[in-house]
Amino acid sequence: MENLEDLKEEVERLRLEINRLKSEKNKIAPHKHCLNCGIAIPPDKTFCSKKCEDEWNAMIKKKKMNTYIWMALLAILLIILVVSAGA
Ligand SMILES: [Zn+2]
Secondary structure: OHHHHHHHHHHHHHHHHHHHHHHHHHHOOOOEEOOOOOOEEOOOOOOOOHHHHHHHHHHHHHHHHHHHHHHHHHHHHHHHHHHHHHO
16 A cells, blocks of 8 residues: 555654754753743843843833722722612
């Protein structure tokens, strides 16, 4: 049966290809990804550039601010509920 031989050959070829890809993956030097934009950077860095670091910090600041605003809103809502329940 000829087709079976072809299939075997194909499987063997794929197996070799997978092994090649596996060893190639191991060859990639250890690295991290920029927290802001996600590009590969050296493992001793956190951001790819000062710009990204500034952007990230601004985003964190904004997030924190949003959290405070929500907490304040919830506190106000709670006070309103308590006051109206007591009245
Ligand atoms: Zn970046």
